[in-house]
Amino acid sequence: MASGSSLNPESDSFESRPAFYIGQHDSSRKEALTDDQYAQVLDSGFRFVTAPITNDHFFKRVVNLYRDYLKEREQWAQQGELAVGHQANPSLPGPVVPTLTDEDTSVYPSNYIGSLALYSSPWIDLCSSDPHIASISRQVLNLEAAYANFCGARTIVVPGPRRDDSSRGIAQYARAIREVLHVAGRANIIIHLPMYREPGLEEKAETLSSIFGIEDGAGPNAKKEVDLFGTWDSWNTIRSVCCYSMRLFFTAIRIPRRVPERTLQERWFAEPLHYLTISKEVFQPNRAGHPSLSRHHQDLINRYMRLRNAPWLLLCDVGPSTEQLAALLDETASEFPSLAEANQALKENRRPHMPAMNAYVGYMKYLERQQPPFSPMETPALTSFQDWLQPPLQPLADNLESATYEVFEGDPVKYDQYEKAITEAMIEWRELKKPTSTSTPENPSNPELVVTVAGAGRGPLVTRALRAAEKTGTPIQIWALEKNQDAYVYLLRKNKMDWDNKVTVVKTDMRGWEGPGLRGREDAIGKVDILVTELLGSFGDNELSPECLDGIQNHLARPHGISIPHSYTAHLSPISTPRLYADISSRIVGDPNAFETPWVVRLFALDYVAQKVPGHPRFQQAWEFVHPVQVLRADEFAAVHGKAARYSTGGVGSMAGSSGTNEHNARYCHLTFVCPTRGVVHGLAGFFESVLYAPQTGKGKQPVEISILPDQIDRKSKDMISWFPIFFPLKKPLYFPQDTELEVSMWRQTDDTKVWYEWLVEAYAWVGPNTRIKVGESELHSSRKVACLM
Structure with missing residues (x-):
């Protein structure tokens, strides 16, 4: 293989794509495949198959059981055992399904049982209006699930409800699934489940209800209108009743012939998909008569395959059928192939007696190769962070390790933008003929700029500041401040090895720094012309950038000193993310504050439930911080009472036990989001934007910015990976109907020693042109117990 080939994993041009794991499901199959049949299916290109847990013998036994029960009821009626009005005595026994026998199943423990997807009986009806059929169905499901669990099956597929508009039936179904989770x-x-109830793609298998003539609501008078979100509603009820069980963390979605609107696709994209099932009817013949899928179907599949745990593809009723498998086995009965068979096998590049690749599998393999290759934002490392919860850093309270700094430094986009901001600041400084902090009465024309990098870490911003000075020909004095004693050692070495001792490295918390010294005047303290920091968090201010800059900005030269960043804004959007909710729910035993922790996470499998409408965007600004701040209460307080007194004066509310000197960094917002379709909120997604440098000369210059907002990142800082969003979870999912407005209230609270957030979500539905009613609200959440320490 040529070294430059795009198929060579060792080449720089290697283009990797998601892999398709394709399985086969035959809805008419009554028995599990034999070993030989299973091998034939695998040889035709499939990777796994489904197998019915029980067979037709068991089905007939259950049908006869219920038929005998009905006859017995007639005998009770003749004997007077039925009460007036022909209502059965509730104490009379109902039918009980006996345990399985070896005649009821062809599934047994084997070395490949784990590669089979065991399918429960499609004829059970857990939603039946007949209580006895519902009971029989539940018993059958429990028997099958228990036996599959005994055999070592890893997955059990259960056909979903046939209808969505019967709340009683869905509740029965959900309760039965919760019981199965304990049984297996x-x-x-x-x-x-289907993605939605598309006419013409209904389940064709008979149920016990239909066999015995029990009306299930699907007759000629059934509702004709298609409710796109009805099936999702049923699924939401099922998983809610099952408490978001991690073992119910999978669904199998039947792709429809007509791809639905984008909002429904996004809703299912957020769900924990395990299978995408495609029936034969969804495929269309192309000009050559081969199966194919529409461009809309291809786009849907390609998007879903970008999930970290990409769903498997289950092709339904596309062959080989049981009859075809039997014919193939007959062909292989002879020891040697005929010349014609051998010649045909040679043309098809396969072994004699080996079946040709299934045409549908062949087409899906073609689609696999036609997918867009992974982008720079889809590297294995970044993909591994999809929907992975991380507690936020506490850089003031904790010292970071070298490996953590190294991860941050792996993002060139951020540092390119910082370098651009510093460069623009130096150019405009010269254009505006600003004085420098090193100017003295004896030497008023001294052009050296004093640049300070506060929180230098391992020094990437120092390197960029030196590069900007060299690029613009600007003489500078540069200071690097770092409180981490271990990173301080690294900076000292870097100053000798890389910076030619041009940098003054100081081990200090920036808030306690006394300021830069003046050259040749050891007793004098100067000012800073350009202050550079990278203290921003996923929400902008959540790693205490405002508090840190408050402590050092008094060293900025006034009025011409520049802070980089100049400003930053926090943004919110309500989201549905059942994966994260289930993950946090599983942590609550070991971490009682899990639902009141703002988590840093690379959000991926989510649904933004709000839509963009005039006056109410999908992503809304919560608040803003601008630096430098001209007036600081802490400085005023310290000037009157001394620095120590500010920590001992009592206050009220969030200021209890403090002087309130950090109250100017408290914030509050109230935002309204519009949700045209019904859904569920699991929490709030937080983002930030920052203006690193705002031009001061005009001349049509654009500000230098960075952003992690989904609708702005490509324009302002494309492919930047330094920050993932932040997630504020809700303890209980908040369900809302269509045409709802979600009111989000959030507070940034402080007591001078720590900073925390509080959040609340309320749902209001419109019931008239001018009338709203509240239909739900969350608890008031608070991260005070896991607050960021100052």
Whole structure:
């Protein structure tokens, strides 16, 4: 293989794409495949198959059981055992399904049982209006699930409800699934549902209800209108009743013939998909008569395959059928192939007696190769961070390790923008003929700029500041401040090895720094012309950038000193993310504050439930910080009472036990988001934007910015990976109907020793042109117990 080939993993041009894991499901199959049949299916290109847990013998036994029960009821009626009005005595026994026998199943423990997706009986009806059929169905499901669990099955697929508009039936179904989770304690339960109830793609298998003529609501008078979100509503009820169980963390979605609107696709994208199932009817013949999918279907599949745990593809009723497998086995019965068979096999590049690749599998393999390659934002390392919860850093309270700094330094986009900001500041400083802090009465024309990098870490911003000075021909004095004693050692070495001792390295907390000294005047303290920091967090201010800059900005030269960053804004959007909710729920035993912790996470499998409408964007600004601040209460307080007194004066509210000198960094916002379709909120996604440098000369110059807002990052800082969003979870998911407005209240609180957030979400539905009613609200959440320490 040529070294430059795009298929060579060792080449720089290697283009990797998501892999398709394709399985086969035959809805008419009554028995599990034999070993030989299973091998034939794998040889035709499939990677796994489904197998019915029980067979037709068991089905007939259950049908006869219920038929015998009905006859017995007639006998009770003749004997007077039925009460007036022909209502059965509630104490009379109902039908009980006996345990399985070896005649009821062809599934047994084997070395490949884990590669089978065991399918429960499609004829059960957990939602039946007949209580006895519902009971029989629940018993059958429990028997099948228990036996599959015994055999070692890892996944059990359960057909979903046939209808969505019966709340009683869905509740029965959900309760039965919760019971199965206890019965099959080691297997994952997968609910097989359509993306929506598309006419013509209904389940064709008979149920016990239809066999015995029980009306299920799907007759000629059934509702004709298609409710796009009805199936999702049913799924939401099922997983809510099951308390977002991690073993119900999978669904199998049937892709429809007509791809639905984008909002429904996004809703299912946020769900924990395990299978995308595609029936034969969804494929269309191309000009050559081969199966193909529309461009809309291809785009949907390509998007879903970008998930970190990409769903498997389950092709339904596309062959080989049981009859075809039997014919293939007959062909292989002879020891040697005929010349014609051998010649045909040679043309198809396969072994004699080996079946040709299934046409549908062949087409899906073609789609696999046609997917867009992974982008720079889809490296294996970044993909591994999808929807992975990380507690936020506390850089003031903790000293970071070298490996953490190294991760930050791996993002050239951020440092390119910082270098651009410093460069623009130096150019405009000269254009505006600003004085420098090193100017003295004896030497008023001294052009040296005093540049300070506060919180230097391992020095990447120092390197960029030196590069900007060299690029613009600007003489500078540069100071690097770092409180981490271990990083301080690294900076000293870097100053000798890389910076030619041009940098003054100081081990100090920036808030306690006395200021830069003047050359040749050891007793004098100067001012800073350009202050550079990278203290921003996922929400802008959540790593205490405002508090840190308050402590050092008094060293900025006034009025011409520049802070980089100049300003930053925090933004919010309500989201649905069941994966993260289930993850946090599983942590609550070991971490009781899990639902009141703002988590840093690379959000991926989520649904932004709000839509962009005039006056109410999908992402809304919560608040802003601008530097430098001209008036600081802490400085005023310290001037009157001394620095120590500010920590001992009592206050009220969030200021209790403090002097209130950090109250100017408290914030509050109230935002309204519009949700045209019904859904559920699991929390708030937080983002930030920052103006690193705002031009002062005009002349049509644009500000130098960075952003992690989904609708702005490509324009302002494309491919920047330094910050993932922040997630403020809700203890209980908040369900809301269509045409709802979500009111979000958030506070940034402080007591002079720490900073925390509080958040609340309320749902209001419009019931008239001018009338709203509240339909739900969350608790008031507070991160005070895990606050960021100052």
